[in-house]
Amino acid sequence: MKSKNSDKVVLATTVFSNSLSELRAQLVLRTADEVSVHGYRMVVVDGSPDESIGRAISTAGRGSVSVEREKQKGMGSARRQCFRSALEMGAEVVVWIEPEKYPIVKHLSSC
Numbered sequence: 001m002k003s004k005n006s007d008k009v010v011l012a013t014t015v016f017s018n019s020l021s022e023l024r025a026q027l028v029l030r031t032a033d034e035v036s037v038h039g040y041r042m043v044v045v046d047g048s049p050d051e052s053i054g055r056a057i058s059t060a061g062r063g064s065v066s067v068e069r070e071k072q073k074g075m076g077s078a079r080r081q082c083f084r085s086a087l088e089m090g091a092e093v094v095v096w097i098e099p100e101k102y103p104i105v106k107h108l109s110s111c
Contacts, residue, residue: 002039010091027100032061
């Protein structure tokens with residue numbers, strides 16, 4: 001169910017979880033799934049110590065989610081990396097989304 005103008009939009013977020021069993025990690029997987037279902041693209045900068053978290057996010061996004069390792073520690077650096085990557089993906093609109101806010105994705109086209 002591709003949303004109107006979804007090709008112009010890239011969602012952006014950062015993630016840090018110690019384990020896939022953490023609630024926040026489970027919710028970002030749900031967000032990645034919603035992004036895929038609604039035809040958006042998303043970039044995730046992952047600072048998690050366990051790289052399997054990033055792989056799980058990418059899998060949940062079924063090709064719609066690009067996951068990058070955090071290049072420089074710190075929230076500000078990770079966010080800048082995220083926005084830069086979204087623009088490099090050709091985004092005309094970058095939407096910041098907290099990793100656990102999957103219910104918002106289905107409403108983006110009305111925004």
